[in-house]
Amino acid sequence: MTDHTDHIQHTWHLTHPTHGPLTITLWVDDETVQVEGGDGESYSTGDGEGRPEIETYLLPKYQQQEGYTLVRDYAVNPPNNTPLPDDRPDGCPQCGQPTEYVPHHHDGTREGPAWMCTGCRWGQWSAGI
Ligand SMILES: [Zn+2]
Structure with a gap:
């Protein structure tokens, strides 16, 4: 970062x-x-x-x-300290870098909230806020 x-x-x-x-x-x-x-x-x-x-x-x-x-x-940061979902992974299981919340992630077939690795391309869908 x-x-x-x-x-x-x-x-x-x-x-x-x-x-x-x-x-x-x-x-x-x-x-x-x-x-x-x-x-x-x-x-x-x-x-x-x-x-x-x-x-x-x-x-x-x-x-x-x-x-x-x-x-x-x-x-990068939530707007005016809006809380983030509580299912944030403890770092990326692939490379260990922190994850960031993406409220409108697209993977080509689906859109929704997701946690995305800041280092590699790993990501995981979030239940959202
Ligand atoms: Zn990673």
Whole structure:
């Protein structure tokens, strides 16, 4: 994990064949949105609607209009200390790294809450909150 991520709720990593990587972060206040790369947006929605802002505006903008590909997205911290499910594994059984909660994990056939290893690609479905 990188340093100084206490204020980050969720991160989206995108890439582009010529423009390179792009990172979108949503802060735990559910309002602050920052884009690293691309047009470098950095603002607060001011209404707690940061996630819909990203999902309905920023992601479509970069993916559909500018040709970026979403590589990975993951939860960093719960929004404003929302409790996490209590079925968190004690580290990854494959490599021992900590797991992170992904509320909307897709595995290609199913979507739902899951615990994902921060080191390898191991994951396990969660019962959710
Ligand atoms: Zn692992």
